[in-house]
């Protein structure tokens with residue numbers, strides 16, 4: 074079942090960064106993922122194709138004009154809701170006011186139905202449109218961008234790599250350390266000696282169980298050192314706790 078993602082945006086050409094390249098481009102080509110853009114400018118009725126409007130109460134900048142945006146969202150939602158036996162598509166608005174996006178949310182979106190991503194421009198959109206047509210606000214992080222398109226593409230990329238058939242070997246996604254709530258372990262490739270540094274010998278041993286444990290321990294130690302906040306949130310398995318304790322108990326000379 075192809076996953077449909079509709080994007081409401083004034084700059085549909087930006088989406089080629091996702092649809093025309095790499096793993097995401099392949100997912101589109103293989104029809105695992107279907108991406109379609111809806112441009113509010115195509116829903117304008119005036120000669121100048123106006124898509125922005127002035128804010129009540131004054132202040133700098135403009136807002137997206139309600140009518141073209143609302144009509145584009147309706148069309149996008151209808152397309153995204155087709156074929157999913159009347160389960161209507163979730164409508165997501167990208168903004169700094171949204172809940173911060175993380176891997177678990179990517180998994181939820183990958184596992185659920187089709188969805189619509191609204192990429193705002195200018196100073197944003199009318200609050201009443203959010204109340205009437207938006208199901209969820211999502212932020213990709215605590216910073217302000219000139220548009221929601223990059224946030225939309227971040228979400229699309231994180232979601233599509235979790236779709237069945239997209240990544241080469243099936244275990245890559247669930248082996249991702251972030252899906253474990255941990256940072257990734259270090260990785261090495263040829264040559265064996267680079268910059269006078271050797272590849273950790275365990276990785277050359279061919280002992281897959283030892284390699285698995287070494288990688289898990291490295292992920293745990295890195296998370297402890299760089300993102301203790303992630304570690305505090307995670308219930309460690311007995312093996313994970315043992316590996317971390319083993320590392321911490323080594324003399325640090």
Ligand SMILES: NC(=O)c1ccc(NC2CCCC2)nc1
Pocket residue numbers: 167168169193194195196197198211212213214215216217218219220221224
């Ligand atoms: N942190 C974020 O996910 C994010 C999303 C949208 C945005 N800007 C948009 C929102 C309405 C007008 C420009 N800035 C930041």
